[in-house]
Amino acid sequence: xxxxxxxxxxxxxxxxxxxxxxxxxxxxxxxxxxxxxxxxxxxxxxxxxxxxxxxxxxxxxxxxxxxxxxxxxxxxxxxxxxxxxxx
Numbered sequence: 001x002x003x004x005x006x007x008x009x010x011x012x013x014x015x016x017x018x019x020x021x022x023x024x025x026x027x028x029x030x031x032x033x034x035x036x037x038x039x040x041x042x043x044x045x046x047x048x049x050x051x052x053x054x055x056x057x058x059x060x061x062x063x064x065x066x067x068x069x070x071x072x073x074x075x076x077x078x079x080x081x082x083x084x085x086x087x
Contacts, residue, residue, distance in 0.1 A: 011070035027056025
């Protein structure tokens with residue numbers, strides 16, 4: 001079963017390919033997406049990685065949370081669904 005991972009404190013120059021390569025060391029990556037600012041087109045400094053195997057995702061979270069990547073210490077944890085904002 002796939003698991004989605006939140007990756008925070010990314011360097012603004014980090015690419016989706018680099019993020020995919022980093023996580024692929026721990027298992028098969030289904031997708032790697034960096035969230036971009038809709039106005040400036042620049043990275044917002046965080047993204048999401050989806051891994052095919054939940055155990056591999058847990059291993060990646062343990063290994064990479066706090067690890068240095070592109071000059072920044074990553075914040076890595078399981079992604080949670082966005083809360084409903086309708087009023």
